Amino acid sequence: MNAPSAAAPSVQRDALHFLPLGGAGEIGMNLNLYACQGQWLMVDLGITFAGDTLPGIDVLMPDPAYIEERRKDLLAIVLTHAHEDHLGAVAYLWPRLRCPVYATPFAAAVLREKLADAKLLSEVPLTEVALSGRLDLGPFALTFISLTHSIPEPNALLIETPYGRVMHTGDWKIDPDPLVGDPLDEAALRQGGGSGGGAPGGGGGVVCGVGGVVGPRP
Numbered sequence: 107m108n109a110p111s112a113a114a115p116s117v118q119r120d121a122l123h124f125l126p127l128g129g130a131g132e133i134g135m136n137l138n139l140y141a142c143q144g145q146w147l148m149v150d151l152g153i154t155f156a157g158d159t160l161p162g163i164d165v166l167m168p169d170p171a172y173i174e175e176r177r178k179d180l181l182a183i184v185l186t187h188a189h190e191d192h193l194g195a196v197a198y199l200w201p202r203l204r205c206p207v208y209a210t211p212f213a214a215a216v217l218r219e220k221l222a223d224a225k226l227l228s229e230v231p232l233t234e235v236a237l238s239g240r241l242d243l244g245p246f247a248l249t250f251i252s253l254t255h256s257i258p259e260p261n262a263l264l265i266e267t268p269y270g271r272v273m274h275t276g277d278w279k280i281d282p283d284p285l286v287g288d289p290l291d292e293a294a295l296r297q298g299g300g301s302g303g304g305a306p307g308g309g310g311g312v313v314c315g316v317g318g319v320v321g322p323r324p
């Protein structure tokens with residue numbers, strides 16, 4: 107493991123930081139980091155399919171070197187949903203991070219298949235979180251909020267810390283009549299997005315994934 111590079115951005119202990127290493131401003135290979143009180147939380151760890159522009163390469167992944175250098179302070183990887191661009195890199199990159207992984211049951215089932223293929227199933231501490239469940243990880247208090255999308259069990263995460271709170275949406279579309287799964291939990295979203303007054307020292311923010319609005323299905 108290398109020493110942290112001198113060029114690394116400074117991270118204040120008494121603040122909430124958001125650091126996307128992948129997926130922000132590009133499609134796919136999501137790797138989002140939050141830092142608070144010297145501890146880190148990763149949200150999603152996905153791939154991108156290279157397509158025709160990069161012959162001979164099938165899969166692209168975010169570069170986790172920054173957080174790998176700080177993995178002793180990495181509390182967990184939390185997955186929002188089961189699409190490849192949100193969990194497809196776990197089986198490739200977890201050996202460099204070696205932290206607990208949390209997901210709702212459908213994403214956990216998809217990930218288990220991938221971990222079994224990579225012969226990592228017995229090594230990765232994977233814990234299922236119930237839909238609409240809560241999770242406390244160090245200074246981060248997480249609430250899973252059900253959304254609708256093109257795959258079962260998409261979740262937003264309300265991330266609350268002593269220094270502010272963020273609504274991390276993952277991917278979503280507003281579908282009042284999903285073919286599979288529960289409808290979007292509008293009440294929880296409204297509550298989470300509220301005034302921002304619940305967190306001392308800061309208001310709320312929103313980190314959005316791919317979203318859209320659809321009308322009722324014919």
Ligand SMILES: [Zn+2]
Pocket residue numbers: 187189192255277
């Ligand atoms: Zn998705």
